[in-house]
Structure formats: C-alpha cells, structure tokens
Amino acid sequence: xxxxxxxxxxxxxxxxxxxxxxxxxxxxxxxxxxxxxxxxxxxxxxxxxxxxxxxxxxxxxxxxxxxxxxxxxxxxxxxxxxxxxxxxxxxxxxxxxxxxxxxxxxxxxxxxxxxxxxxxxxxxxxxxxxxxxxxxxxxxxxxxxxxxxxxxxxxxxxxxxxxxxxxxxxxxxxxxxxxxxxxxxxxxxxxxxxxxxxxxxxxxxxxxxxxxxxxxxxxxxxxxxxxxxxxxxxxxxxxxxxxxxxxxxxxxxxxxxxxxxxxxxxxxxxxxxxxxxxxxxxxxxxxxxxxxxxxx
Amino acid sequence: xxxxxxxxxxxxxxxxxxxxxxxxxxxxxxxxxxxxxxxxxxxxxxxxxxxxxxxxxxxxxxxxxxxxxxxxxxxxxxxxxxxxxxxxxxxxxxxxxxxxxxxxxxxxxxxxxxxxxxxxxxxxxxxxxxxxxxxxxxxxxxxxxxxxxxxxxxxxxxxxxxxxxxxxxxxxxxxxxxxxxxxxxxxxxxxxxxxxxxxxxxxxxxxxxxxxxxxxxxxxxxxxxxxxxxxxxxxxxxxxxxxxxxxxxxxxxxxxxxxxxxxxxxxxxxxxxxxxxxxxxxxxxxxxxxxxxxxxxxxxxxxxxxxxxxxxxxxxxxxxxxxxxxxxxxxxxxxxxxxxxxxxxxxxxxxxxxxxxxxxxxxxxxxxxxxxxxxxxxxxxxxxxxxxxxxxxxxxxxxxxxxxxxxxxxxxxxxx
Numbered sequence: 001x002x003x004x005x006x007x008x009x010x011x012x013x014x015x016x017x018x019x020x021x022x023x024x025x026x027x028x029x030x031x032x033x034x035x036x037x038x039x040x041x042x043x044x045x046x047x048x049x050x051x052x053x054x055x056x057x058x059x060x061x062x063x064x065x066x067x068x069x070x071x072x073x074x075x076x077x078x079x080x081x082x083x084x085x086x087x088x089x090x091x092x093x094x095x096x097x098x099x100x101x102x103x104x105x106x107x108x109x110x111x112x113x114x115x116x117x118x119x120x121x122x123x124x125x126x127x128x129x130x131x132x133x134x135x136x137x138x139x140x141x142x143x144x145x146x147x148x149x150x151x152x153x154x155x156x157x158x159x160x161x162x163x164x165x166x167x168x169x170x171x172x173x174x175x176x177x178x179x180x181x182x183x184x185x186x187x188x189x190x191x192x193x194x195x196x197x198x199x200x201x202x203x204x205x206x207x208x209x210x211x212x213x214x215x216x217x218x219x220x221x222x223x224x225x226x227x228x229x230x231x232x233x234x235x236x237x238x239x240x241x242x243x244x245x246x247x248x249x250x251x252x253x254x255x256x257x258x259x260x261x262x263x264x265x266x267x268x269x270x271x272x273x274x275x276x277x278x279x280x281x282x283x284x285x286x287x288x289x290x291x292x293x294x295x296x
Numbered sequence: 297x298x299x300x301x302x303x304x305x306x307x308x309x310x311x312x313x314x315x316x317x318x319x320x321x322x323x324x325x326x327x328x329x330x331x332x333x334x335x336x337x338x339x340x341x342x343x344x345x346x347x348x349x350x351x352x353x354x355x356x357x358x359x360x361x362x363x364x365x366x367x368x369x370x371x372x373x374x375x376x377x378x379x380x381x382x383x384x385x386x387x388x389x390x391x392x393x394x395x396x397x398x399x400x401x402x403x404x405x406x407x408x409x410x411x412x413x414x415x416x417x418x419x420x421x422x423x424x425x426x427x428x429x430x431x432x433x434x435x436x437x438x439x440x441x442x443x444x445x446x447x448x449x450x451x452x453x454x455x456x457x458x459x460x461x462x463x464x465x466x467x468x469x470x471x472x473x474x475x476x477x478x479x480x481x482x483x484x485x486x487x488x489x490x491x492x493x494x495x496x497x498x499x500x501x502x503x504x505x506x507x508x509x510x511x512x513x514x515x516x517x518x519x520x521x522x523x524x525x526x527x528x529x530x531x532x533x534x535x536x537x538x539x540x541x542x543x544x545x546x547x548x549x550x551x552x553x554x555x556x557x558x559x560x561x562x563x564x565x566x567x568x569x570x571x572x573x574x575x576x577x578x579x580x581x582x583x584x585x586x587x588x589x590x591x592x593x594x595x596x597x598x599x600x601x602x603x604x605x606x607x608x609x610x611x612x613x614x615x616x617x618x619x620x621x622x623x624x625x626x627x628x629x630x631x632x633x634x635x636x637x638x639x640x641x642x643x644x645x646x647x648x649x650x651x652x653x654x655x656x657x658x659x660x661x662x663x664x665x666x667x668x669x670x671x672x673x674x675x676x677x678x679x680x681x682x683x684x685x686x687x688x689x690x691x692x693x694x695x696x697x698x699x700x701x702x703x704x705x706x707x708x709x710x711x712x
Binding site for chain 2 (some may be wrong): 017133136145227228258262267
C-alpha cells in the first residue's frame with residue numbers, strides 16, 4: 001500500500017509543517033526562558049501577524065514574504081509598548097518570583113482575551129485568506145509545496161539569526177546571562193529590565209513574523225492563534241526554554257510525529273500522538289530534549 | 297420526623313408550582329399581536345449570520361403585517377406579528393438565558409431557533425420544558441430531531457441529506473463516477489454528513505475507496521493528501537467547515553491532487569471561498585440550502601405559499617430593503633416564519649399543540665423550496681439541497697436541473 005515514495009513524502013510534509021511550529025514557538029521559548037514569563041498572549045500575537053499580512057496584501061499588495069518585515073517591526077513596537085506599560089511594573093512591584101510569574105501569567109492571559117475580542121469586533125469572524133497558490137516543486141515524484149517550502153526556509157533563517165544573535169553579540173550574551181542568573185548578571189553591570197524589554201519585544205516580533213508566514217499557508221481567522229498556541233507549548237516543553245535551535249528541532253519532531261500518524265492510524269489521532277510524545281518527554285527528560293539542567 | 301414531613305411538603309409545593317406554571321395557558325382572546333421570539337447571534341463567532349437572519353425575519357414580519365397579519369380562525373380576526381429578539385453572543389449559555397427570558401419575561405408565543413446545531417440543541421432544551429413551539433431555520437444536525445422533542449420542527453435540509461442532491465447528480469454523469477474518496481473533519485456535524493454520504497453511496501451504488509478523518513482545527517492536511525493521491529478515486533467528497541475546508545482546498549492545489557469532481561460540503565457557497573482561494577477554487581462544488589436563482593416559477597406550483605416570487609426576486613427585494621443581498625440564512629428564517637404562519641392558518645388557532653399537529657400535514661413550495669416535515673420527529677424531509685459550482689469566479693447552480701443556471705464542468709480540466 002504505502003511505498004517508499006509515500007513515506008518520503010510524509011517525512012517532507014512533517015518537516016515542512018514542523019518548521020512553522022518551530023518558528024511559531026521561538027518567541028515563546030525566548031520570553032519564557034529569559035523572563036520566566038509564560039506569555040499566554042503568544043497565540044494572539046501570531047493571529048495579529050496573520051492579519052498584518054492579510055491587510056498588507058489587500059491594501060498594499062505586499063506578498064507575505066515581504067510584509068514579514070512589517071510584521072517584525074510592528075511586533076517589536078507592540079512588545080516594547082506592552083513591556084514598558086505593564087510588565088515592567090509587575091516585575092518591579094512583585095515581592096517574589098512566584099508572585100511575578102502568576103501576575104504576568106494573568107496579565108498576558110488578559111492581553112490575549114483583549115486581542116482576540118478586538119480582532120473579532122474589528123474584523124469579524126469572517127475567515128479570510130491570501131489567494132496565492134504557487135505550483136509545487138516536483139522532485140522524483142515527491143511534491144514540495146512552494147509556499148510551505150518558503151515558509152520553512154524563512155523559519156530556518158529566523159532560527160539561525162536568533163541563535164547567532166544570542167551566541168555572538170554582546171546583547172545576546174547579556175540575554176543569556178540574565179537567563180542563567182538574574183542576580184549574577186546584575187553584578188556584571190547588566191540591566192535586567194532592559195534585557196527583559198528587548199527579549200519581550202523580540203519574542204512578540206517573532207510571533208508576528210510566524211503569523212505572517214502562517215497566513216501564506218493557512219486561512220486567517222481571529223481564532224487562528226488558539227490552534228498554534230497549543231502546538232507552541234508542546235514545542236517549548238519538548239525543546240527546552242530559551243534555546244532557538246532546540247525549539248526549532250522540537251518543532252520538526254512534532255511535525256514529523258503528526259505527519260507520521262497517518263502511517264499507522266487515522267490522522268484524527270495526530271493531536272493525541274503529539275501529546276503522548278510530550279508526556280513521554282516530560283517523564284524521561286523534564287528539561288526538554290535540548291534544555292540544559294538549570295539551578296533554581 | 298418533622299424534618300421529613302417538611303421536605304415532602306416542600307417537594308410537593310415545588311412540583312405543584314412547576315405544574316401550574318407550565319399549565320397556565322395565555323388567554324388568546326384579548327390578544328392584539330402574535331409574539332415571536334428570537335435569539336440571534338449578533339456578536340461573537342456567528343455575528344455575520346445574525347444580521348442577515350434579523351433582516352430576513354423582519355422582512356417576513358413586515359410582509360405579514362402589510363396584509364393585516366395572520367388570520368386566526370378561532371379568534372375571527374387577523375393578528376400582526378411582533379418580533380422580540382436578543383443577542384445570544386454565539387454562546388450556548390447566553391442562548392439558554394435569552395430563550396428563557398423570551399418565554400418567561402417577554403411571554404412570546406413561539407420561537408424561531410438560533411444559529412447552528414449547538415445553539416439549537418441548547419435552545420430546544422428550554423423551549424421543550426416550557427412547551428413552546430420552536431421552528432429551526434439554521435440547525436441541520438439530525439441529532440436535534442432524534443431526541444424525542446415534541447415541539448421542534450426544522451425547515452432546512454438535515455446534515456445526512458447534505459450530499460443527496462450532489463450524489464444524485466453524480467450518478468448520472470459520463471464518464472461514470474464509481475469510486476469516491478471521503479475526507480471529513482472530526483466533529484459531530486461533519487461526521488453526520490459523512491454518514492449521509494455513506495448512506496447515499498449504498499443507495500446509488502458508489503464504492504468508497506478512501507476515508508480519512510482529520511482533527512479539529514488542523515494546521516496541516518498534507519498527510520491525508522499524500523494518501524488520497526495514491527487512491528484510485530473518481531471524486532473527492534469532503535465534509536468540512538470553512539477554515540479547514542479552505543486549508544484542505546489550498547493544500548489540494550499545492551499538492552496537485554487530481555480528481556474529476558470535488559465537493560467541500562457547504563463551505564464553498566459563499567463569495568469568501570473564492571476570495572480566500574482565488575483560482576484554486578475553480579470547479580469546486582458545494583452543497584447549498586439555497587441560491588438566489590430565477591426559479592422556481594410560482595405559477596407552476598398549486599401548493600405555493602408566501603410571496604409569489606423566485607429566489608432571485610426575493611434576493612432583490614432583500615437588497616432593496618436592507619442595502620445588502622442575502623444568502624441562504626436570510627431566506628431560511630423567512631421560510632421558518634412561513635411554516636409558523638402556515639401552522640397558525642391551517643389550525644385556525646394560536647394553541648401550540650393544535651399548530652404542531654397541523655404542521656404534520658404541511659407540504660408547500662416557496663422561493664426557498666419545498667417544506668414538509670416528518671410528523672414523528674419534526675425533521676425536514678421535503679427541502680432539497682442545490683448544487684452550485686465555482687466557474688471562473690462565479691458561483692452557478694448546476695443541479696437540480698430545474699434550478700440550474702449552467703452546465704456542470706466535469707471532469708475537472710487537469711491543471712498544469
């Protein structure tokens with residue numbers, strides 16, 4: 001029934017969607033890793049990115065691969081705004097880590113409700129889409145959809161840029177220092193508040209970029225973010241916190257697992273397979289596949 | 297001992313109060329209007345539909361009232377329609393509250409149901425409790441009608457009959473359609489459409505060569521397409537909602553899955569389908585409750601009821617009144633109004649039981665199509681779906697032939 005070609009096709013399908021998952025989860029992983037803030041509004045930012053792309057296409061005629069830059073800029077701006085206006089104050093006024101984590105969790109949850117509600121009211125529940133269908137590339141009988149391939153390539157580039165930024169630049173090293181220990185980084189003259197602001201806005205910027213790319217492969221609705229937020233959490237838990245390569249690899253694993261479900265069971269079971277994978281990883285390696293064991 | 301006595305008395309009081317409350321029949325004689333209650337989704341995920349439904353129902357009430365109202369034989373006079381409605385926010389909990397409020401506070405006589413099977417199911421649990429007649433115009437799940445509810449009837453084609461017309465059409469095609477592939481979203485409504493496809497496939501002699509269910513809110517459907525590509529099929533019949541259907545359609549084009557005929561349930565019946573997919577939507581067929589075609593001809597039907605006009609004329613009337621054209625939603629609620637009107641006129645009464653009984657014999661035609669229910673369940677058995685197809689940016693009806701605007705493009709030209 002299923003030959004080598006089908007298996008290869010399924011692997012490619014899985015990798016292509018996995019790249020999208022990886023990119024979507026990068027921002028969440030960064031914010032979580034650096035600030036210990038679980039950004040529940042992450043899905044809403046992905047949704048906003050998709051709408052940025054939709055409107056840029058319809059009003060300005062911009063291809064999503066171009067409006068990505070627009071998404072990134074808007075995301076960075078929105079991130080700074082939200083951080084400076086509220087999260088900064090929560091972190092400053094919280095008397096301990098637990099309080100800070102709970103307050104920011106509630107706050108980002110509120111932000112997500114506001115954004116979803118606003119999107120529903122402003123744009124309505126209509127499902128929209130960018131009607132670009134590019135012909136697939138055919139390689140030895142395997143179809144590679146061009147738009148998904150483009151998304152995948154961009155996702156890889158974004159992941160590599162973030163990884164190199166964290167590894168090589170002074171700012172990136174400062175972010176990693178804060179991730180490891182806030183107190184010790186302060187002794188080295190790093191201002192954690194500034195690092196938090198930068199990390200948060202990069203996180204939101206990446207979420208919006210992911211949203212822009214997702215609009216290329218999937219219809220756009222105000223509920224779009226919900227579908228991806230769950231995947232993002234799975235990916236972050238799999239890949240470990242604050243590790244772009246880890247998040248990306250975990251995205252690929254999730255994509256492959258979902259895709260491979262069709263080989264031995266109904267595709268309807270693919271979400272279950274993803275969660276079983278998550279549970280197994282959490283039992284075997286609670287820090288995630290690529291996360292370092294950290295002191296608390 | 298005393299405590300037990302108290303509990304029994306309290307329980308008795310409770311039962312009595314419920315019984316008498318339910319039994320209080322409104323006095324009809326001094327009525328000056330028939331109050332019809334509606335719970336409409338004016339906000340939330342169904343907000344787009346709520347507005348059209350409000351306009352459709354207002355058009356019906358206006359049409360009735362311009363003629364002086366509905367003649368009620370028992371009272372010997374005509375009574376106008378008074379619509380009372382609330383926004384249910386597309387939410388089950390709010391729907392239940394609003395239906396209760398309509399019945400208890402506003403004391404409406406009948407209910408026109410909310411949008412979608414889920415909300416209708418919730419609403420029916422309330423209307424049944426109060427013994428109120430609810431006419432469903434936008435809840436197609438067969439399940440609603442198989443719960444033994446007495447006062448629920450539907451005017452729209454139920455989900456198991458969604459593909460019936462399309463499959464009757466398929467049975468007559470040359471080259472023959474023999475093998476069908478079914479792709480369905482894992483939700484009760486679409487699964488019941490799937491059950492319908494299987495049922496008609498047996499009746500009409502199609503062979504099911506592929507069947508796959510995909511999860512709710514999918515982000516990628518390529519694994520299914522890889523499999524269906526290997527299946528030797530003549531037609532792909534999908535049961536999907538709009539978002540997942542559009543994703544499926546987009547990926548079918550991206551993966552160049554070829555088939556001779558392809559349907560996506562009701563999703564393609566809106567202009568958004570073409571806007572979302574562009575030319576990738578070409579030749580998609582849909583299963584639609586109604587399309588604004590210049591048919592059927594009122595003069596040809598002795599059992600015609602309601603405004604003597606075709607679907608196209610109704611759409612123009614709607615557009616002239618409200619500034620926007622309608623889709624099946626604004627029409628269905630008009631049909632629900634007509635069914636209620638038919639029941640009141642034929643029974644000559646405002647009594648719910650008498651109307652419900654009269655509705656068992658209902659069989660009329662209108663610009664929305666035929667209306668006839670199964671007496672036992674209240675499910676619609678007369679109305680048939682129409683099959684439109686996207687042809688170069690235009691959605692044209694291709695089946696049934698009596699309503700057809702164009703010929704079906706079949707088999708789909710292979711794209712390169």
